[in-house]
Amino acid sequence: MAMSQIDTPFADASMAAPESAVSVRGVSKNYGAVEALKNMSLEFPKGQLTSLLGPSGCGKTTLLKIIAGLIPADSGTIEVGGKAITGPGDDRAFVFQDFALLPWANVLRNVAFGLELRGVAKSEREAIAETYIANVGLAGFEKAFPHELSGGMRQRVGLARALSVDSQVLLLDEPFSAVDEQTRRKFQEDLLSLVENENKTFIFVTHSIEEAVYVSDQIAILLPRPSRVSEIIRPSSFRNKGVENIRRDPEYLDIVDEIWASLRNYVE
């Protein structure tokens, strides 16, 4: 299991730093005169979920898109699996806030679309896609079109598409913000078991403090003007107590309060 090394509160402090799947080193990005990111450095431990959390305008989505290779950084380097990146690559897969599904294609083709672009033969990619469609709980909807699905189901399609390319790093840009609260809770639980079972590195952008604390192994608090990493929090004691107990755990509640205390000054 990926996170067994942090069973006790101080385990990670006494151990050598876990291996990084993604390293952000001195990344800056300007939009004209606006400094979106300034000399930002951050490590993303392998096999864990790291949240980028902060008020709007803190550059969290910009950072995620730079890691994805969708936006070039003005300076600094991004390393994924030890190699500096220059653009999008097979080692990363992206889950979009608005799902970004092809409205003219059915669920099967949408899920297989990442593999289609990577040149995988039709029968092979559809077999892989069907596995992941079943994994995200959409078996039977292969022939349905996105407009026939609910928001939550559409994001499951987006998730299945990202999983089916089997990238080492999953980049999730506020993936649950466009789905309703109950679906969102279910998603968060599913995400936890995904992190546990898939042995991938997750980078998760969110504006919800509760959500970040609930799902994360590591939370990077980003503050705006100028954009910087103000704090890195590693919840340690409640992760293995079961999904239904996390929200009552004293450490969970403390961390939520602590984060709110440091963010409240930045909310208009």
Add this chain to the structure above:
Amino acid sequence: MQVFGVKLPAMSSLLLWGLLWEIVGQMGLTFFVPPLSQVFATLFEIIGTPPFLKALWETGYAFFMGVFFAIVIGIPVGILMGKSRFLDELLLPWVNIFVSAPLTALVPVLMVLFGFGLTSIIITTTLFAIWIIILNARAGVRQINRSLVDMARSFGASPLDAFTKIYFWAALPEILGGVRIGVIRAVKGVIIGQLLISIVGFGALFELYASNFLMGHFWAVLIILFALAFSISEFLGYLERKVAYYAAKR
């Protein structure tokens, strides 16, 4: 349309206008309007004759060639203009000028450049149809959801993949709308070409019938032409409705 609470089938108003035409024709007010029944009698009389089939072939060939070039040039140009700011700034003024220009005035220039034959007629047809096709394809691409483009890039789409798998399909509802209007314009283009450049095809028939005051024949050919144009337009409208389910959700 509803009359006294009874829903009438589409285009039943045509019956009314047809009736009016028949009455005016029977009254013999003007040689210009023969009775509709006589027009239809003439229609069925000429429809199988060799001169008519020859004209149909000449016009149809020029029309489809013209539309073909308008589509295969217009759609990619429109998509590229929608994608590239540079190409857009370069070409948009010309497209806007030509889409609203009185193209008929250009036909003599085409005759000087390309001669009095089929080539000039096809080019005229293309020129009538292409601009609206370009503008619509461009509009379709410009409203594309950014994250679809990001999605394709993040999964490693080549520029060609992005073009054929994302941009084309995302813009398809607008593209079909443009093609439909372009085809209607192409009908105008091909007839004007066949009247002005070389007197062939339906253009020649119109010329022949009008100059010999054969108004029954004249109207019969016009009705056939209208029916053909209307069928093509309706077929494209049907294709448009097939993609309408995602037009609002891109």
